Amino acid sequence: MTAIARSHRRDRSVTQPAIDPYDLKILHDLERKVMWLSTWTIHNANHLRPSRDGLKVGGHQSSSASVVTLLTALYFKALRAQDRVAVKPHASPAFHAIQYLLGRQDRAKLENFRAFGGAQSYPSRTKDIDDVDFSTGSVGLGAAVTIFASLVQDYVRLHRFAPEADTGGRMIALIGDAELDEGNIFEALLEGWKHDLRNVWWIIDYNRQSLDSVVSDRLFNRLEGLFESMDWRVQTIKYGKLLQAAAERPGGEALLKWIDACPNQLYSALTFKGAAAWREHLKRDLGDTAGIGAVLDSHDDAALHALMTNLAGNDLESVIEAYDTAAQTDQPTCIIAYTIKGYGLPFAGHKDNHAGLMTKAQMDLFKAQNRIADGQEWDRFAGLETPADAIQGFLARTPLSGRPPRIHSTPAIAVPERLDYRPSAEASTQEAFGRILNQLARGDSQLAERIVSTSPDVTVSTNLGPWVNQRQIFSRRVQADTFRDEQVASTQKWSMSPSGQHIELGIAENNLFLLLAALGLSRELFGARLLPIGTLYDPFIARGLDSLNYACYQNARFMLVATPSGLTLAPEGGAHQSVNTPLIGIGQPGLTYFEPAYVDELAAIMRWGFAHIQDEEQGGSVYLRLSTRTIVQPERAADPAFEQAVIEGAYWQIQPAPGAELAIVYCGAVAPEVLAAHAALAEDVAGIGVLAVPSPDRLQAVWRRAQRQRRSGDRAAQSPVERLLARLSPEAGLVTVLDGHPQALSWMGAVAGHRVYPLGVDQFGQAGDIPDLYRSYGLDLDAILDAAAQACLKRR
Numbered sequence: 001m002t003a004i005a006r007s008h009r010r011d012r013s014v015t016q017p018a019i020d021p022y023d024l025k026i027l028h029d030l031e032r033k034v035m036w037l038s039t040w041t042i043h044n045a046n047h048l049r050p051s052r053d054g055l056k057v058g059g060h061q062s063s064s065a066s067v068v069t070l071l072t073a074l075y076f077k078a079l080r081a082q083d084r085v086a087v088k089p090h091a092s093p094a095f096h097a098i099q100y101l102l103g104r105q106d107r108a109k110l111e112n113f114r115a116f117g118g119a120q121s122y123p124s125r126t127k128d129i130d131d132v133d134f135s136t137g138s139v140g141l142g143a144a145v146t147i148f149a150s151l152v153q154d155y156v157r158l159h160r161f162a163p164e165a166d167t168g169g170r171m172i173a174l175i176g177d178a179e180l181d182e183g184n185i186f187e188a189l190l191e192g193w194k195h196d197l198r199n200v201w202w203i204i205d206y207n208r209q210s211l212d213s214v215v216s217d218r219l220f221n222r223l224e225g226l227f228e229s230m231d232w233r234v235q236t237i238k239y240g241k242l243l244q245a246a247a248e249r250p251g252g253e254a255l256l257k258w259i260d261a262c263p264n265q266l267y268s269a270l271t272f273k274g275a276a277a278w279r280e281h282l283k284r285d286l287g288d289t290a291g292i293g294a295v296l297d298s299h300d301d302a303a304l305h306a307l308m309t310n311l312a313g314n315d316l317e318s319v320i321e322a323y324d325t326a327a328q329t330d331q332p333t334c335i336i337a338y339t340i341k342g343y344g345l346p347f348a349g350h351k352d353n354h355a356g357l358m359t360k361a362q363m364d365l366f367k368a369q370n371r372i373a374d375g376q377e378w379d380r381f382a383g384l385e386t387p388a389d390a391i392q393g394f395l396a397r398t399p400l401s402g403r404p405p406r407i408h409s410t411p412a413i414a415v416p417e418r419l420d421y422r423p424s425a426e427a428s429t430q431e432a433f434g435r436i437l438n439q440l441a442r443g444d445s446q447l448a449e450r451i452v453s454t455s456p457d458v459t460v461s462t463n464l465g466p467w468v469n470q471r472q473i474f475s476r477r478v479q480a481d482t483f484r485d486e487q488v489a490s491t492q493k494w495s496m497s498p499s500g501q502h503i504e505l506g507i508a509e510n511n512l513f514l515l516l517a518a519l520g521l522s523r524e525l526f527g528a529r530l531l532p533i534g535t536l537y538d539p540f541i542a543r544g545l546d547s548l549n550y551a552c553y554q555n556a557r558f559m560l561v562a563t564p565s566g567l568t569l570a571p572e573g574g575a576h577q578s579v580n581t582p583l584i585g586i587g588q589p590g591l592t593y594f595e596p597a598y599v600d601e602l603a604a605i606m607r608w609g610f611a612h613i614q615d616e617e618q619g620g621s622v623y624l625r626l627s628t629r630t631i632v633q634p635e636r637a638a639d640p641a642f643e644q645a646v647i648e649g650a651y652w653q654i655q656p657a658p659g660a661e662l663a664i665v666y667c668g669a670v671a672p673e674v675l676a677a678h679a680a681l682a683e684d685v686a687g688i689g690v691l692a693v694p695s696p697d698r699l700q701a702v703w704r705r706a707q708r709q710r711r712s713g714d715r716a717a718q719s720p721v722e723r724l725l726a727r728l729s730p731e732a733g734l735v736t737v738l739d740g741h742p743q744a745l746s747w748m749g750a751v752a753g754h755r756v757y758p759l760g761v762d763q764f765g766q767a768g769d770i771p772d773l774y775r776s777y778g779l780d781l782d783a784i785l786d787a788a789a790q791a792c793l794k795r796r
């Protein structure tokens with residue numbers, strides 16, 4: 001408990017809030033009820049619900065108990081309807097209990113906590129019914145997303161996209177202290193500072209315990225300074241009202257100093273051991289101090305334990321005061337609230353309590369203490385001191401009571417029939433992406449108005465430059481483009497203003513994905529549709545992969561443009577070549593992966609993508625894996641059937657003869673080698689076809705869907721890949737080619753039992769040019785011809 005010696009003085013300087021004593025009494029009742037319900041919900045799931053598989057169910061009684069007071073004061077007192085909260089994952093039972101009291105959660109869901117269809121283990125936007133603002137689970141991400149949500153809220157407000165919505169909400173994170181070990185937290189803090197962050201609260205549940213251990217005593221010296229250096233206001237609340245009152249008595253200051261000096265480990269151990277242990281240590285260490293004897297004598301065991309464990313984060317009045325103080329400004333505020341993990345439960349303070357569950361006997365005692373009779377366990381008001389109708393009246397006056405989940409809906413933004421891409425004889429998909437956006441930027445469509453781009457310091461190198469030149473950088477304040485003012489020639493004209501449509505980020509892919517998560521939830525959170533486009537180099541998807549997964553899990557909608565990819569990054573060396581991203585694209589739920597070869601395919605995909613990210617029922621996010629390799633473009637007229645096939649994932653670029661024995665199947669920028677191989681083989685292999693696969697992901701997903709449909713009785717269901725491959729002989733061979741892991745296409749052998757000869761990259765990259773590297777990794781003409789020969793000879 002070292003480090004915060006000055007904090008209780010700071011506590012005392014806080015102004016007294018105007019809280020009606022009767023309201024405070026009701027809040028105490030609600031606090032007790034939240035504690036009971038969250039503890040009981042976990043107990044029920046583990047001890048009373050029959051287990052069919054013997055798996056541990058779990059739940060976190062200690063972690064929930066730690067924040068019951070912080071959540072009670074937040075949801076029943078401080079929160080306004082426009083505020084949004086990310087609740088630390090393992091406080092889910094306390095969160096659901098609060099929603100239950102507000103009439104926004106079902107009893108059946110609580111009874112089925114952690115069971116199929118029940119309340120989720122960690123609050124989930126998509127799976128829970130009780131208005132989860134931000135999903136949490138992977139520690140650190142829920143905290144950081146609030147920073148980006150606040151930025152998006154500012155964006156929406158300054159662009160006047162949701163004038164009717166109240167966009168002055170606070171984005172609040174209730175976070176575990178160990179979450180601050182996650183590096184993404186610091187990346188987000190720094191980015192928030194750059195963007196002049198407002199309206200964010202981080203409430204840190206400072207119980208000084210993580211999963212495995214008690215945290216270092218010296219840690220919070222560092223953290224307080226860290227937040228202050230980012231221009232956050234820090235409010236440390238350490239001593240509750242009992243300890244503050246004790247401080248006024250003779251010897252009281254010494255008592256508080258003793259707590260300040262007490263190592264975290266010892267404080268936790270004594271909290272667990274209880275009154276006798278407190279008494280013994282205090283007598284030994286402070287026995288000679290005037291006044292301490294009287295303090296000890298005037299407290300019986302229960303009172304002494306209550307006094308010594310009276311930390312502000314578990315003390316309702318102190319927490320209410322802290323929130324009132326925080327509400328006085330829009331400066332980002334970090335409340336470091338001292339708490340006890342497992343507060344009020346038998347394993348309070350024990351270092352092993354993270355997964356601890358109360359025994360049946362302990363629960364019986366706890367139930368009696370809460371004055372809950374048998375059969376009343378789920379009753380909202382049983383055992384409380386205040387009459388039920390008074391509590392009900394109080395609840396009804398809170399802003400969220402009885403309200404349905406606050407998920408805004410707005411009409412979709414119209415997407416034109418076709419995007420203009422200015423055809424050229426040769427092009428790369430990356431360059432074409434830049435040109436398509438540039439064309440949009442020059443127009444005045446609503447589509448262009450709602451696009452917001454972002455990139456972690458690779459805006460220019462991913463070809464967003466022309467778009468940004470037109471639409472400018474977003475900033476809460478107008479900022480000059482000094483290079484332009486000084487008349488230094490540059491192709492980048494970047495002035496910054498509240499009307500800009502590009503959010504420039506520092507190099508942190510976690511931040512990119514968290515910003516995309518927040519931008520992609522803008523409709524639901526703030527009632528303003530945005531069409532977010534984020535660009536990065538393809539290999540660095542891995543750097544922010546958990547955040548990308550987090551964004552998709554929340555059903556955030558965006559277009560992710562990853563370029564360059566694969567061997568087209570060769571000059572950058574082996575470290576940068578993306579190998580397994582096609583598999584990420586296929587494997588990531590909520591994200592549809594495309595890898596077009598040609599510009600007309602890309603234009604069709606982007607057009608579809610803008611609609612898909614807006615489709616509330618069937619839609620999702622879109623991932624475009626692009627390339628800087630310039631290739632000859634086919635001459636073909638715009639054709640809806642062709643565009644449809646591209647979106648379905650594949651089309652015969654060269655039709656095979658019916659019953660043909662061989663086809664080359666490819667994805668992306670390897671098209672020239674594939675076409676050269678086709679030309680070389682056409683004479684010898686009758687009717688050989690070339691199947692272009694702009695989306696292995698769509699193709700596979702719809703194939704699997706058709707299988708499910710057939711299993712459930714729709715015998716006629718058929719997917720595009722089945723139709724396409726039905727043209728070939730059942731004995732045919734498929735040579736598959738892509739600049740990425742070969743598994744991304746080799747699944748196609750399972751569709752109709754064709755033999756697959758997979759080519760692709762499954763080794764680290766290295767510097768080189770395309771001819772050398774394609775030869776080295778087996779993607780060149782010779783490799784394709786060789787695989788085709790094997791296929792024709794039916795050799796494996």
Ligand SMILES: Cc1ncc(C[n+]2csc(CCOP(=O)(O)OP(=O)(O)O)c2C)c(N)n1
Binds near residue numbers: 064089175177207354
């Ligand atoms: C990224 C990630 N790593 C590991 C975990 C497993 N985990 C869940 S809670 C936890 C400890 C959290 O400690 P703290 O944030 O202090 O919360 P407390 O339990 O003390 O309330 C860990 C390691 C996780 N959920 N997410």
Ligand SMILES: [Mg+2]
Binds near residue numbers: 176177205208209341
């Ligand atoms: Mg902790």
